Amino acid sequence: PPLIVTIDGVAASGKSSVSSGVARALGVPYLSSGLLYRAATLLGLEAGADLSEAAVLEALHTHPVRLEPLAQGNRVWQGERDLTADLHSTAVDHGVSVVAVLPGVREWVNAQLREVAPPFVAEGRDMGTAVFPQAPAKFYLTASPRVRAGRRAQERPEDVDAIEAALIRRDELDRVQSAPAPDAVVIDTGPLDLAGVIGAILERVVA
Ligand code: CDP
Secondary structure (H helix, E strand, C coil), rough: CEEEEEECCCCCCCHHHHHHHHHHHHHCCCCHHHHHHHHHHHHHHHCCCCCCCCHHHHHHHHCCCECCCCCCCCCCEEEECCCHCCCCHHHHHHHHHHHHHHHHHHHHHHHHHHCCCEEEEEEECHHHHHCCCCCCEEEEEEEEEHHHHHCCCCCCCCCCHHHHHHHHHHHCCHHHHHHHCCCEEEECCCCCCHHHHHHHHHHHCCC
């Protein structure tokens, strides 16, 4: 069967950059499930509602959203509107874990991902467990909260302590859907640079 590689891991463990690099090396697309959770959150926030399941699903139904799995970075579209630049705001960072536990939202994300024909690299929390349990190559990225906060501080306006506190809170809220698959290779990215993590994955993927 066509190859599926899953790359799961905790918040800010480097999943997107690693997945993009692995996908480019293999010449396949990658799918960022987190961007779909972020888009659901953005629409919920824009609806001005309480981020209840009914409100978020209503927003997704009224304004359908689709993932464009570009190799250099996924984009998310709502009709002609490109949502991508708005998906990494502090407001979305803070709301997304609340939205991601809603069963209807998880079904919406998973259905979109399962429509894509492999081969691809799929990135998120539960790609190797709930969504693509049949994948032959599974990875799970970790790093200490401090290391992760230091990396994310390069991309966010807040200071590193606030970012670290928010990451620890998100780890806790995301814990249920973030368990590594029993057959995943766990990689501590702390001591590795981006090329090192990509290399560690590629040497284990038999394409
Ligand atoms: O890069 P980072 O981990 O900060 O974010 P992300 O991968 O874009 O995921 C954002 C949020 O979406 C996570 O904190 C989870 O709440 C949720 N998520 C999830 O529940 N399941 C996934 N497969 C992917 C993301």
